[in-house]
Amino acid sequence: MKAVTCAITLAAAIATASTSIAYAQKKGLPPIVVGAVSSLTGPGASDASVQAAKIYFDSINEAGGIQGRHIEYRVIDDQMSPPQAAHAASELINDPRTVAIVGGSSALQCGINQERYAQANIFNLPGAGGDPACFSASHIAPLNTGPYVATATALTFAHQVLEHQRLCVVSPALPGMTEAFQKTARDWAKRTQVPEPSLDMYQLGESLQPIIERVTRRDCDAVIYTVPGGPAIEWVLSSRPAMPKVPVIMLTPAYTTQAAKALNAVGDDLYAMAEFDPWSSGSLQIMRWRQLLIAQNVETSALSQGGYLAARALVHALRGIQGPITRASVSAALSNMPPWRSGMMHQPFRVGTDGNRQLNRSALPMKLEAGKWRIAHTRWIRE
The missing domain is CATH 3.40.50.2300 (Response regulator)
Incomplete structure (x- = not known):
């Protein structure tokens, strides 16, 4: 009986998600555009972080999105090149639909782009930050320890x-x-x-x-x-x-x-x-993350944990917005977000720009x- 009930619940959830997305499309609701600047090619490149973020965003879309709007994820390769990293950030910032930059993994883009993120009042939540500016810039808050x-x-x-x-x-x-x-x-x-x-x-x-x-x-x-x-x-x-x-x-x-x-x-x-709960553990949070990634043939690793958690942190903030979801409202929500417990990090995470930010400092x-x-x-x- 329990298996039948679960199957009915799952079918209902899928039907509800499909209805919500169809409703959003019918009403012409625009997508929530989220960007990422990430090293997909070049020395030390990896797509694990942005793949994991995309998988989580896809799961949110399948469940109906946020306020009936689906999340459109735009990932731009910085090619481990400073000029390309600057170009990628500019392309996302200059698109007024981009509400945040989330889930990327790069060894150089924070230092190059930190000032333009602050000037545009847009937050970057990397899944894995590398260069020193990632951990000191006002509008950058990596999920990894670094x-x-x-x-x-x-x-x-x-x-x-x-x-x-x-x-x-x-x-x-x-x-x-x-x-x-x-x-x-x-x-x-x-x-x-x-x-x-x-x-x-x-x-x-x-x-x-x-x-x-x-x-x-x-x-x-x-x-x-x-x-x-x-x-x-x-x-x-x-x-x-x-x-x-x-x-x-x-x-x-x-x-x-x-x-x-x-x-x-x-x-x-x-x-x-x-830097996160061991990906081989049996906790419920890890099992949910692992199931999503294995279904899409993405390697379970710390990089994919970081991208997944960055996407979750953004969605957590989006769900708390009562009015229109815009760059300004998302930046305000992230800046004022209370400490957030992800279930996969030792410490609560807080983006804040008021001097009380709490980044990941445990291993x-x-x-x-x-x-x-x-x-x-x-x-x-x-x-």
Whole structure:
């Protein structure tokens, strides 16, 4: 009887959604246009974040949309190019229908576009922010912890939980990020009153052997590796012969099934910092997210979690708007939105521009064991 009831309920929901969308189309209600500037091509590119955001928006449309209007999602590739990133943002901003920019993943667009977002009073909620401006600009609020806070949580985990003393950080020498990683290491040492970790930078694409030799000579107790997933795999595979017993703590982009498979046979003490509830957990929120993504053949990863949560945060704000949904009303709703608990982040999230914003500043250590990522510590590490 229960199965029949569920089937009837599902059929009714589908019928209601179809009726709502048909009504909106019949009445000529315009779509709610949401944009994204994301690196879909170029070094370190991925479409996981925007795919997950789109899947969530599609589910909202199937349920009737917002105020009878469906969400139209426009994603523009910044190609990891500063001029293209500026052009993409301008294209979205200059379209008065665009109410917000949500769910993108880019290592450079925040710094390039932060001023024009503020001038246009439009909010950008990236699924994954990379450059330092993402975490300080007034109109940008990423859902992810980001590489700098995540590096600090990795250092805290290595020092306080694994009880290592000589800590080494290996980072990419990317424009605008070098100084941020230097500041992260310096501030962490000052805050914890321990010796400052060594920091070795290198250019992605160059031979790893010189930097492996340099880091090996430092006699590290643990290495924190801050580069995205693919290079992280390459680093571990290349450096393991020289440092077979040194723990390597990677950041969230390495917390993937691909990394688990690739690194399964190269030894113990491999970790990654999860910025959201582990995607392999059995919580109801994770199960709902996973079902949506698997149905569309999108990889379950931290990137797709970020895009999904960015879309959810926007919809949460949209549903609280009583009058017309416009750029101005959406920006006001996001700016004044009370702290929001997503069910997939350790802390409440708040966009606010009043100095009381609450971004994601926690990470949960994961350890690679027998080809699978498992929780390595019972508590979230917060910076």
